Amino acid sequence: MNTSGLTLTRAGQAIPRGSIAALPFADFRRVVIDQAREGLAVAALFGDVPAGSERVDLYVVLADRESSRLGVGKTTLELDAFASLTPDCARVHLFEREIAEQYGVRPEGHPWLKPVRFHGSYRSGHDAWGRGPGEPIVVGVTDFFRVEGEEIHEVAVGPVHAGVIEPGHFRFQCHGEQVFHLEISLGYQHRGIERSLVGGPDKKTAHLMEVVAGDTSIGHATAYCRVVEALAGRQPPIRADALRAIALELERLANHTGDLGALAGDVGFLPTASYCGRLRGDFLNLTALICGSRFGRGMVRPGGVRFDVEPSRVEECSKRLKKALRDVTTAVDLLWNSSSVQARFEGTGTVSLEVATDLGLVGPAARACGLECDSRRDFPSGIYRFAQAPISSWNTGDVFARAYVRWLEIERSAAFIMDQLQSLPDGPIEAPAGALRPDHLAISLVEGWRGEICHVALTDHAGRFARYKIVDPSFHNWMGLAMALRDEQISDFPLCNKSFNLSYCGHDL
Amino acid sequence: MFRILRERFRQGKRTIPYPAGAPPVLPDRLRGLPVLDESRCRAGCQECLTACPTDALFQDGQGLALDLGRCLFCGECTAACPTGSIQFSTDHRLAVRAREDLVVRSGREYALARSLEGEMLRLFGRSLKLRQVSAGGNAAEEADLNVLGTVVFDLGRFGIQFVASPRHADGIVVTGPVSENMKQALFTTHAAVPAPKLVIAVGAEAISGGLFRGRSEVNDGVTDLLPVDLYIPGWPPHPLTILDGLLRLLGRIDARDAARMHPR
Numbered sequence: 001m002n003t004s005g006l007t008l009t010r011a012g013q014a015i016p017r018g019s020i021a022a023l024p025f026a027d028f029r030r031v032v033i034d035q036a037r038e039g040l041a042v043a044a045l046f047g048d049v050p051a052g053s054e055r056v057d058l059y060v061v062l063a064d065r066e067s068s069r070l071g072v073g074k075t076t077l078e079l080d081a082f083a084s085l086t087p088d089c090a091r092v093h094l095f096e097r098e099i100a101e102q103y104g105v106r107p108e109g110h111p112w113l114k115p116v117r118f119h120g121s122y123r124s125g126h127d128a129w130g131r132g133p134g135e136p137i138v139v140g141v142t143d144f145f146r147v148e149g150e151e152i153h154e155v156a157v158g159p160v161h162a163g164v165i166e167p168g169h170f171r172f173q174c175h176g177e178q179v180f181h182l183e184i185s186l187g188y189q190h191r192g193i194e195r196s197l198v199g200g201p202d203k204k205t206a207h208l209m210e211v212v213a214g215d216t217s218i219g220h221a222t223a224y225c226r227v228v229e230a231l232a233g234r235q236p237p238i239r240a241d242a243l244r245a246i247a248l249e250l251e252r253l254a255n256h257t258g259d260l261g262a263l264a265g266d267v268g269f270l271p272t273a274s275y276c277g278r279l280r281g282d283f284l285n286l287t288a289l290i291c292g293s294r295f296g297r298g299m300v301r302p303g304g305v306r307f308d309v310e311p312s313r314v315e316e317c318s319k320r321l322k323k324a325l326r327d328v329t330t331a332v333d334l335l336w337n338s339s340s341v342q343a344r345f346e347g348t349g350t351v352s353l354e355v356a357t358d359l360g361l362v363g364p365a366a367r368a369c370g371l372e373c374d375s376r377r378d379f380p381s382g383i384y385r386f387a388q389a390p391i392s393s394w395n396t397g398d399v400f401a402r403a404y405v406r407w408l409e410i411e412r413s414a415a416f417i418m419d420q421l422q423s424l425p426d427g428p429i430e431a432p433a434g435a436l437r438p439d440h441l442a443i444s445l446v447e448g449w450r451g452e453i454c455h456v457a458l459t460d461h462a463g464r465f466a467r468y469k470i471v472d473p474s475f476h477n478w479m480g481l482a483m484a485l486r487d488e489q490i491s492d493f494p495l496c497n498k499s500f501n502l503s504y505c506g507h508d509l
Numbered sequence: 510m511f512r513i514l515r516e517r518f519r520q521g522k523r524t525i526p527y528p529a530g531a532p533p534v535l536p537d538r539l540r541g542l543p544v545l546d547e548s549r550c551r552a553g554c555q556e557c558l559t560a561c562p563t564d565a566l567f568q569d570g571q572g573l574a575l576d577l578g579r580c581l582f583c584g585e586c587t588a589a590c591p592t593g594s595i596q597f598s599t600d601h602r603l604a605v606r607a608r609e610d611l612v613v614r615s616g617r618e619y620a621l622a623r624s625l626e627g628e629m630l631r632l633f634g635r636s637l638k639l640r641q642v643s644a645g646g647n648a649a650e651e652a653d654l655n656v657l658g659t660v661v662f663d664l665g666r667f668g669i670q671f672v673a674s675p676r677h678a679d680g681i682v683v684t685g686p687v688s689e690n691m692k693q694a695l696f697t698t699h700a701a702v703p704a705p706k707l708v709i710a711v712g713a714e715a716i717s718g719g720l721f722r723g724r725s726e727v728n729d730g731v732t733d734l735l736p737v738d739l740y741i742p743g744w745p746p747h748p749l750t751i752l753d754g755l756l757r758l759l760g761r762i763d764a765r766d767a768a769r770m771h772p773r
Contacts (some may be wrong), residue, residue, distance in 0.1 A: 164651050192721075
């Protein structure tokens, strides 16, 4: 990484806020664009209003996968407008929309500046769309893209969908069956999580992290704990690291298995759909065997984990894991051996490596395009510093690739868990994290089952959260789904959607 | 084809015999119905009240109480309690018909959901179609509702089914604290269900707002917005808890069954 005026740090390290490079906006803009062009990921870009100030600070976290280093920079906006970075750096498009909505500052020249979550500005009297205070903001009411033409029709779906899933609005511009454009408008799930974290940590904080995306409780709780431990300057015991990783990989196993079953269901291949539906539960039940909750609630806490596994539990866990893996293997093999399934998976919903790179996709969706990124390898923390699950990728970028990468990850995560269970380090599972250092910043990166989870915390003079930024992998990836639908048939939307399986609440926060 | 048939044979029959037979064995660490024993409490001790992240525990004229409508089943109270006055059992049966029935007290029996009666039972007892509305839900409650459709629980065998359109539904199942941005869609969906209709609240957030209670972005759950017929507490409730609640509502589990399945 060319340091370019940024402050270098690593995931899981805390740095004094005073040491963060403060750049003039023009330099800030240039360094982000240049570094993104060099291949650095934009892990986070967010605003903050420091106590006692009227002006908005922008922070950026750039992630260099080659050197495992992070570059942090900030700039103070002099006005309620700035030159948008998006035209030169597409991957920040949603970050800029978020900043505009939250802080009422306008990225001038942004090609699609629309609300993200449909809430009022955090700075009353400052609104990026010039809406007055008290003016009602109605979710889903915005300028949608429209394709004009006699034979063009528009299909609007949601917020309430046909299945038992979260709400979101999808609008298709179609010519016959062919989708010219899909626009995704979310915000229905907005619960104000980031704002409710300010002033913490308190007794609600760890629990809130578990429902940022309720199917990624371990992932987000781990990211949170790493931030807190960095700010407190303490490491959890190594046994806790191992147990956290086991829980994280079980979360991946359960969700990937469920997704493969759902993909089979979406192409009408019922055998795998029903087997995987059951097997997903078997993996969730393994998490419950460890901590009592199928979703890992209460497992991961600052300083370590809350539940230990005694030898008999380790044995039971290994036994059940082996059995479930055997059943998943044969159930999923049916997918790869059925030409009717392959015909529907292959070539459907293709995202090119170029688009994936430009948009900064993460997780299995990125790896399915051949983008080699995995925070477990690139920014290893906890037990991943010593033990690796090999990175899984494919290069066709279609539904097949996203399914196949999941399958590879199931195999590798299961092997990783077996290894960890057999070589669990001895020792305690918790070491009190202690008080957080005041006026510091810490970043954590955790590879959740959907991809890279980024948490950034800024503490105030008293060691309380002054700002807490959460970037769920879905935030990067929703645009990938929209691109996957280009020129596809509208009837393939459910299949494409499931192949990404993104979080609505993780995006809406 | 042979491969598919062989695999079908290999995977076997996985549907649980419950409720005709025994329920599946639940994990020993599962936090189900809490049991309060106030006689153990030290005078003036407030440890559990302080530890509870959602103020589910409270003290009133009748003593210590735990509101399962707010409870996250996180066990912070158990960990904080110096005398073991609060314990979570592995009893999965939690669903009730009235909001106040969600309050657990020391030495008092927990009033599980009664069955629908009269015309409602005649209409829905053998066929219940539900439309799910996630209103700020976090995907866990939704996931465990979906689980009921798998071969393990096979909800269809009870005549219960999740349907795509509210017009085809007999009621709605609400999850999440009802985000402000989903309030209108929730009302519209509810209005589209033909009367008579049911409302079922699943999870602490749908019942009380849970962790989000009091925040301007949400509406503290569905309890004050729509008439709720069945409350299924949990964070999220175990699929068996949800199934138990639905079957109780339809009069498919009676008190004798319960006693047989959970010998004390």
